[in-house]
Amino acid sequence: MEERLTANGLSGLQGYHLRRASKHVQEDLARTLEPFDLRMITFSALSIIAENDGLRQFQLAELLTIERPNLVVIVDELEGNGLIRRDQVKTDRRAYALRITKVGKKRLEDALHAVEAHEKRLFGDLSDEERQALKSALKSIAQNSREEGDHG
Amino acid sequence: MEERLTANGLSGLQGYHLRRASKHVQEDLARTLEPFDLRMITFSALSIIAENDGLRQFQLAELLTIERPNLVVIVDELEGNGLIRRDQVKTDRRAYALRITKVGKKRLEDALHAVEAHEKRLFGDLSDEERQALKSALKSIAQNSREEGDHG
């Protein structure tokens, strides 16, 4: 350790830390979910579908903050693996109601155990206060994007 | 607001929030830096070079958590815009010492003002405690990746 290199001194640079942290978490989460045939985005989608039975694809896309076209392959993947169903909506024949299957519930449950371990691994060093602050801070920041979407 | 859709109930799902927050911050930061002909990654690189005069490209790549091949275009871009120099290292003719130029210093200074405003915009809702916790939490999480890199 001859030289000491830093990336802290300058100013806020939250974006830098956020990018690094997000990257690291995503890589670890990807490894964690691989045995369950899930990716971070399909896992998030499956979780949201489990919470919101019958939601439409455009609603899921909004919650995931991705565009509708990109959601299609995600839903395809989950449906292809038998984890969710696309049910026809009788009142609107354009739309699909997304529902988790029995297999999907089991898969999600199993994956959640692994994800808990992953989170303990990554966030275990943090104090309870830090973890709570992190959680609410991230939600607050992400929430802003919704509001902005409304305005401009 | 007929239905209430959620993505909170299930479990930790920090990855989900982190991904959304990171995405939002990156988008806003990109817009913020555009007038300065900087991207998030070139801005981070420029900041780090300013802090660590003469560092090598592989060291910068490590700090940015990207692979060396991808750094080349970043350094090309900064050099092409006259913001940094690639100085030959006399003791090792393979390597380049990266140094910020006068123009680069000015550009960075100007950009930093805009970035401060950006951070106030995005993190202004947080309490001082939350902001501090967020910062140290993100650093702690990102730091883990370094240690892991050493082990396996």
Next chain:
DNA sequence: TATTGTTATACTCTATAACTATA
């Protein structure tokens, strides 16, 4: 033999435009 910087390349994630079938 290992390392620094580089080139070429491929893969993932995401965004935009335009289509279809319904409403």
Next chain:
DNA sequence: TATAGTTATAGAGTATAACAATA
């Protein structure tokens, strides 16, 4: 005319393999 889902496509960002020059 607008909306839900879809297709095709393009652009970032990133990773891997292999090379030249040097250590």
